[in-house]
Amino acid sequence: MSLDAVSFYFFDFDDNIMFLETKILVLNTVTRKTKELSTGDFANVFQLLGQPGDWQDYAMFDGSYQNFRDIPADQLKPGQKQHFVKDVEAAVSGSDDSWQAPAWPLFVHACANQRPVSIVTARGHSPATLQAGVRALVDKGLLPQEPNYHTVFPVGNDDVRRDQLDDPDLVVTTPALKKRAIMQTVDQALERYGAEPEHRFGMSDDDPKNVHLIISAMVECKKKYPDKRFFVINTHLGEKVKLEVFPVDFPVTGRPGQVLAEPGA
Numbered sequence: 594m595s596l597d598a599v600s601f602y603f604f605d606f607d608d609n610i611m612f613l614e615t616k617i618l619v620l621n622t623v624t625r626k627t628k629e630l631s632t633g634d635f636a637n638v639f640q641l642l643g644q645p646g647d648w649q650d651y652a653m654f655d656g657s658y659q660n661f662r663d664i665p666a667d668q669l670k671p672g673q674k675q676h677f678v679k680d681v682e683a684a685v686s687g688s689d690d691s692w693q694a695p696a697w698p699l700f701v702h703a704c705a706n707q708r709p710v711s712i713v714t715a716r717g718h719s720p721a722t723l724q725a726g727v728r729a730l731v732d733k734g735l736l737p738q739e740p741n742y743h744t745v746f747p748v749g750n751d752d753v754r755r756d757q758l759d760d761p762d763l764v765v766t767t768p769a770l771k772k773r774a775i776m777q778t779v780d781q782a783l784e785r786y787g788a789e790p791e792h793r794f795g796m797s798d799d800d801p802k803n804v805h806l807i808i809s810a811m812v813e814c815k816k817k818y819p820d821k822r823f824f825v826i827n828t829h830l831g832e833k834v835k836l837e838v839f840p841v842d843f844p845v846t847g848r849p850g851q852v853l854a855e856p857g858a
Contacts, residue, residue, distance in 0.1 A: 599786050601743060602703040603711045603775065603796035605803060606723070607632065609696045609828060613680045615661060620654040627656075661749065662717035677718050681726040685733060695828030696797040704736050709743035709782065713774045713796070715767050717749030744781060746774035768806045775810040783818070795835075797826035804829070811838040 604610055616629035619642065628651065630638065641648040660676045669675075674682075684692035703710050712723060723745055730736045747753055748770035754760040758773050765773075779794055786792065794814070796807050804827050811823040815838055827834040 598790040598792050599709060599782070600793045601709045601711065601778075601782055601795070602699065603713055603778065603794065604696060604700060605796075605798045605800075606712055606714045606716065607694075608799045609694050609797055610700050611681065611684060611697065612692050612694050613677075613684050615676065615680045617661075618654075618657050618659065619651045620657075621650050622652050623650045627654075658717065658749070661715075663719055663722055675718065675722045675725070677716065677722050677726045678729055681729050682733075685730065685735060695799060695833060696826065699797060699826070700740075701736060704738055704740050707738070707741040709786075710740035711742075711744040711746070711778045713744075713746045713748065713771055713778070715749050715771070716747045717751070718747050719750060720745035720747060720753070723747060743785075744774070744778045746771075746778070748774055768802070771803070772806055772810040772813075775807065776814055779814045779818070779821075783821075788818075791820055791822065793822045793824070795824035795826060797828055799828045801827075801829055808836070808838055812840050816840050 607613060607615075614631060617632060617635045618627045618629060619635075620627055638648055642651050642653065643649060660680075663675050663677075664673070700710075702708075714723070716723070724739075724742070727736070728739060731739050746757070748758065748767060751763060754763055754765070754770060757777070758765070758770050760770065775796065782792060782794070794811070796811070798804050798807055804825060807825050811825060815821070815823050823838040825836045825838060827836065
């Protein structure tokens with residue numbers, strides 16, 4: 594058990610570490626044919642599905658997110674790769690670096706220095722598949738070495754939800770599952786690396802909605818562990834804003850000349 598303070602790095606993957614071309618499927622309810630949409634296009638038309646206009650005949654269906662989940666082992670063909678691994682390899686196959694999302698340099702830094710890394714994503718792949726995709730980046734020389742994994746939480750994975758996130762009936766929302774994963778990751782860090790050092794925890798995300806839930810999770814962690822430090826790195830639209838998180842009633846600001854309590858005091 595370490596007695597030194599450790600910096601922990603938490604990452605969402607899509608549009609934060611990498612831009613991937615994983616497609617979401619929507620169903621034409623008249624022709625019964627599916628249409629592929631990028632995550633960006635889907636975000637733009639989601640509210641229009643089923644509404645009068647170009648998207649009135651389209652709807653979500655059970656297979657809409659099939660590319661964000663693993664192909665069952667008994668259905669994999671010889672030599673076939675899981676969607677995530679294939680999409681990672683396809684993204685880096687070109688000559689430019691347009692696949693690099695805003696947190697990519699931070700991810701490289703964490704891997705190079707072997708900081709404990711946690712991946713918290715809405716994807717439904719197995720943790721092993723996510724690690725295989727990252728390993729492909731190492732094999733291509735784009736990462737200096739594999740991450741020093743602390744936790745891997747694909748919160749859309751049914752087994753992860755049931756076995757690790759207390760969701761046996763698969764009814765908890767994705768934001769709530771991500772919040773549980775973040776808080777559980779912090780708990781496990783203190784169990785593994787010691788509860789006494791003033792550890793630091795930071796998570797980056799590009800989605801404003803996710804940033805809000807991360808802040809909420811970090812506030813709960815700060816209440817539970819007031820002597821630890823918690824940061825959120827907002828990479829929305831390529832900007833990088835690093836915020837330190839405190840509960841509302843935590844004494845971090847005050848009137849000029851006022852003596853403030855130190856964190857944990």
